[in-house]
Amino acid sequence: MDAAQVGVTAGGAATIGLILWFFFGPRTAAAAHEGTAGVQEVEVRVRGGYTPDRIEVRRGRPVRLSFVRDESSPCTEQVVLGDFGIVRTLPQGVRVDVEFTPEAAGEYPFHCAMNMARGTLVVRA
Numbered sequence: 001m002d003a004a005q006v007g008v009t010a011g012g013a014a015t016i017g018l019i020l021w022f023f024f025g026p027r028t029a030a031a032a033h034e035g036t037a038g039v040q041e042v043e044v045r046v047r048g049g050y051t052p053d054r055i056e057v058r059r060g061r062p063v064r065l066s067f068v069r070d071e072s073s074p075c076t077e078q079v080v081l082g083d084f085g086i087v088r089t090l091p092q093g094v095r096v097d098v099e100f101t102p103e104a105a106g107e108y109p110f111h112c113a114m115n116m117a118r119g120t121l122v123v124r125a
């Protein structure tokens, strides 16, 4: 291989690695912290995805997800919690509280409007 071929091959390998990391890389999980009045609170940082992107709560108690969007990319401008009928716009740098009470145990996805950035709400019995 000449230098150009080596470059192209290395670039391709790096791109594949990045894609694998993006889709299958480490996930962050967090259990909600139960604050006063029994509200299960989690702050979710929004930047190229959600951190944490796996959130554990208990069913039958109110949940407050506080989204803070820390980027200008329009991708994450909206967050959708389809199972709860919730769609919210997240202005950059503004904390947006989303409150609801999950009644049934299960795993509920949340995502951006294009379904590119994704997270999961895990509701335990």
Ligand SMILES: [Cu+2]
Binding pocket: 074, 075, 076, 112, 113, 114, 115, 116, 117
């Ligand atoms: Cu998006």
